[in-house]
Amino acid sequence: MTSDPRLRVPLVVLTVLILDLSLFTRVRVAGVMPDLMLLLAIAAGITGGQVRGAVVGFGSGMVVDLFLQTPLGLSALVFSVVGYTVGTAQTGILRASWWIPVVTAFVASAAGVLFFALAATVVGDTxxxxxxxxxxxALVGVMNALLAPLAVRMMAWALDCTPARGGYVV
Structure with missing residues (x-):
């Protein structure tokens, strides 16, 4: 496999999109399923910082917008802001510890769902x-938090980041 992140990131995004649209549509708790594409943006922010988090968030958001009944670009906007924010927090405070990506994924996922709902309201979808x-x-936050260690490892591989002590990227 090539070591070029420009090829690996789209491969990961498309693989996760296929899993999201096929397998994870059946994984529901109280009618709620995990938001894997949002989780990719969060994982990119954790592993690659602000710019990579925003770029992966925008790309994954645009791809998932093609399959949603919401305005085109809404997910891209939300995911890029969440990825950028997580990347900003990563450069400022996050360190290599097994639980920090999990907590970050929980908080960022819950915030992303809220931001998406509010942004949809602004454009007329109440x-x-x-x-x-x-x-x-809460449910998206918990489910994404459980999947965060795997997502962080996938994005570390895709972005060609070196894992730090404990297997997580600093």
């Missing part, structure tokens, strides 16, 4: 801001 929004935020 169906996402409901009484269930808090439950959806």
């Amino acid at each position: 169906s996402l801001v409901t009484a269930r929004l808090g439950l959806v935020m």
Whole structure:
């Protein structure tokens, strides 16, 4: 396999998209499924920093927008902001510890779901801001947090980042 991240990142994004649209549509807790494409943006921010988090977030968001009934670019906007924010936190405070990517994925996923619902409301789709929004935020956060170690390793490989002590990237 090539060592060029320009080829590996799209490979990971497309693989996760296929898994998201096929296998993970059946993995639901209280009607909520994990948001794997958002998790990719978070993992890119953790492993690669601000710019890579934003770029992977934008790319994965645009790809997933092709399959959603929301305005084109909404996921791209949200995922790139979340990826950039996680990358900013990573460069400032995050260190190599097994639990930090898990907690980061939980918080960033919940925030991403909230930001997506609010951004959708701004563009006229009020169906996402409901009484269930808090439950959806919590469940997506928990499911993405459980998948975070795998996503971080995949993005570290795709972005050609060197894993630090404990297997996570600093």
